[in-house]
Every structure is written in structure tokens, then in C-alpha cells.
Amino acid sequence: MRVFVTGGSGFVGKRLIEALKTRGDEVRALARSDKAAGAVREAGAEPVRGDLDDAEALRRGMEGCEAVVHAAATVKTWGPREEFFRVNVEGTQRVLDAARAAKVKVLVHVGTEAMFVGGRPIVEADESWPRPEKPLGLYPLTKGLAEERVRAANGQDGLRTVVVRPRFIWGKGDMAVLPEIIAKVRSGQFRWIGGGHYQTSTCHVANVVEGLLLAMEKGRGGEAYFLTDGPPVEFRAFVTRMLDASGVKAPEGEVPRAVAHVLATVAETAWRVLPLEGEPPLHRSVLKLIGEEVTVNDAKARAELGYVGHMTREAGLAEMRG
Structure with missing residues (x-):
């Protein structure tokens, strides 16, 4: 089939394009720069120059396509409110509008468990988990609003x-989470929140791609599916192994969770009120996502999609070492 991908130059997008090409699909991918165009071309897709603000580029890219995978988003912990809404909410709406106009059959959206930050602790969450009234942070807020629009669009014009919703995407080629952790370790800023001895769900990028392809084929319209690598693992133990696979020794420093929360609250307030340049060294949303247990249940994806999560953590870590 013909598939259009947003976010194709990103970590998930490039692996998805490679998988689609391997199975014989024709792939086009949105590219907002020469660098992005080169990345998607190298992965095997035809670049379509433009961004999520460009309705004409979206229309051109989706013309004749049967499926769309929307993986593009502003994935940051701090930044202008306008940017988060423009990209994550309004950009998603433009993707939906273009897909409906192009008579695309299926659109798969990459969501996140982060949309639940600000509510009750995310422990063994399933797809019925309630969204908080006041999400903590602009990324959780706007990703929740984007998903709401995606699910509401089901059935419109045959779409x-x-x-x-993969939790804690990792693997070789990660351009966001692990590099940031490594940077903080090397600068001496990294501390284990509360010792780091709590459970976390994870999802290797290959398993994310597996879930995306299955959702494209078998996903029920208007539904959401969590994806993981299987049973949870201790956060500190897993991150230590990822660092080791990257040739970086894990630090020993710790900070009590209550202290970290106070520091994050003070820092965010100072950066908003003064305001200060850059971004706060600590964020409350980040503490909620990696400073305490976050576990999700992917039983629905396994039952309805036939999702397995073929890439094991051991294999994924071995791939990183290689």
C-alpha cells in the first residue's frame, strides 16, 4: 500500500519507514528541512517538503495513500505554549483534515502515557485510565488534546x-531520552530520584513499529492501545544497563523524591515569573514520568491486535552494544 508518515526523520519514524519498505509498501514522509529530507530518503521514503503548518504539503503527501502514521510532535519538557498547541494540537487537526480530504482509509496516531501526568499515579494503567482535569505540563496537556481529536475523527469521511501509546521508547538510534540522560550524567547533574528503585514499563522502538503496523491493519476505529516490552522492570537497573551498553558508567548520587519535587516546583515558578533563559533544571512532569513508578498494561493490544513485542530487552541491549 501507499503510506504517508509524519515525523519520519525521528527515532520511531525512521524505523517505521524501514519496516514499511521491507514489506513492500510505498512510503512518503513529511520533511521540514534538507536534513530531514535526507534522513527519510536514506530510510527509504520519498520526502515531501513541508511541515504540520503546511496544509498543501499534507494534502500532496497523502494523495493516493491508503494509510497515514502521525508520529510528529513537539516532544519537550519546556517551551512556548503557542508552539505546543500549534504543533501537537493544531498540527494534528491539519493531519486529520488532510487525511479525510484525501480519502485515506486509516490513520494511526502515536500517543503517550504522558497525557495522564497530573492525575493519579500511573500504575498498571489500562486504556480506561482517566485523563486528569489539569494535566501537569504542556506536553501532557497537548498530547491528550491531540489524541482526543484523533479518536473523535474516527468514522468521518470513511477514516x-x-x-x-508506547511507554518509554528506547533502543539503538534514540535521539532524545538516553542522550539527555547521558548528558546529565557526564555533567554531574544526574541523580536517582528516590534511589530509582521502582518499576517502569518500557517499549523498544522495534516493538513500537510492530504495534503501529498491527494497529494499521487490525486496530479498532476510535480505540487506543498501550504497547510495552512485557512485564515491568526496575527503573534504575534498566537505565544502568542502557548506560553500560552506551559505554557510560551509571552514577551513584540520589535525591529524595520530596526534595526533588520542591526543587522542581521552585525552579518552574522562577523560570515562569522572572523569566529566566533556557529551561528549569528540573520539571515536575519529568519527575512524574521517570522519578516514580509508571507501568501500563498492554493486554488489549495483545488480545485484539495480536501484538507480541518480539524484541526482548536483552536483544535490544545487545543491538545497542553492537
């Missing part, structure tokens, strides 16, 4: 919309 089937499906959401997948």
Missing part, C-alpha cells in the same frame, strides 16, 4: 483512526 478509521487508531492510537498507540
Whole structure:
């Protein structure tokens, strides 16, 4: 089939394009720069120059396509409110509008468990988990609003919309989470929150791609599906192994969770009120996502999609070492 991908130059997007090409699909990918165009071309897709603000580029890219995978988003912990809404909410709406106009059959949206930050602790969450009234942070807020629009668009003009929510995406080629952790370790800023001895769900990028392809084929319209590598693992133990696979020794420093929360609250307030340049050294949303247990249940994806999560953590770590 013909598939259009947003976010194709990103960590998930590039692996997805490679998988689509391997199975014989024709792939186009949105590219907002020469660098992004080169990345998607190298992965095997035809670049379509433009961004999520460009309705004409979206229309051109989706013309004749049967499926769309929307992976593009502003994935940051701090920044202008306008940017988060423009990209994550309004950009998603433009993708939906273009897909409906192009008579695309299915759109799969990459969601996140982060949309639940600000509510009750995310422990063994399933797809019925309630969104908080006041999400903590602009990324959780806007990703929740984007997913709401995606699911509401199901059935409009024959479009089937499906959401997948992978937790803690990792693997070789990660351009966001692990590099940031390594940078903080090397600068001496990294501390284990509360010792780091709590459970976390994870999802290797290959398993994210597996879930995306299955959702495209079998996902029920208007539904969301969590994806993981299987049973949870201790956060500190897993991050230590990822650092080791990257040739970096894990630090020993710790900070009590209550102290970290106070520091993050003070820092965010100072950066908003003064305001200060850059971003706060600590964020309350980040503490909620990696400073305490976050576990999700992917039983629905396994039962309805036939999702397995073929890439094991051991294999994924070995791939990183290689």
C-alpha cells in the first residue's frame, strides 16, 4: 500500500519507514528541512517538503495513500505554549483534515502515557485510565488534546483512526531520552530520584513499529492501545544497563523524591515569573514520568491486535552494544 508518515526523520519514524519498505509498501514522509529530507530518503521514503503548518504539503503527501502514521510532535519538557498547541494540537487537526480530504482509509496516531501526568499515579494503567482535569505540563496537556481529536475523527469521511501509546521508547538510534540522560550524567547533574528503585514499563522502538503496523491493519476505529516490552522492570537497573551498553558508567548520587519535587516546583515558578533563559533544571512532569513508578498494561493490544513485542530487552541491549 501507499503510506504517508509524519515525523519520519525521528527515532520511531525512521524505523517505521524501514519496516514499511521491507514489506513492500510505498512510503512518503513529511520533511521540514534538507536534513530531514535526507534522513527519510536514506530510510527509504520519498520526502515531501513541508511541515504540520503546511496544509498543501499534507494534502500532496497523502494523495493516493491508503494509510497515514502521525508520529510528529513537539516532544519537550519546556517551551512556548503557542508552539505546543500549534504543533501537537493544531498540527494534528491539519493531519486529520488532510487525511479525510484525501480519502485515506486509516490513520494511526502515536500517543503517550504522558497525557495522564497530573492525575493519579500511573500504575498498571489500562486504556480506561482517566485523563486528569489539569494535566501537569504542556506536553501532557497537548498530547491528550491531540489524541482526543484523533479518536473523535474516527468514522468521518470513511477514516478509521487508531492510537498507540508506547511507554518509554528506547533502543539503538534514540535521539532524545538516553542522550539527555547521558548528558546529565557526564555533567554531574544526574541523580536517582528516590534511589530509582521502582518499576517502569518500557517499549523498544522495534516493538513500537510492530504495534503501529498491527494497529494499521487490525486496530479498532476510535480505540487506543498501550504497547510495552512485557512485564515491568526496575527503573534504575534498566537505565544502568542502557548506560553500560552506551559505554557510560551509571552514577551513584540520589535525591529524595520530596526534595526533588520542591526543587522542581521552585525552579518552574522562577523560570515562569522572572523569566529566566533556557529551561528549569528540573520539571515536575519529568519527575512524574521517570522519578516514580509508571507501568501500563498492554493486554488489549495483545488480545485484539495480536501484538507480541518480539524484541526482548536483552536483544535490544545487545543491538545497542553492537
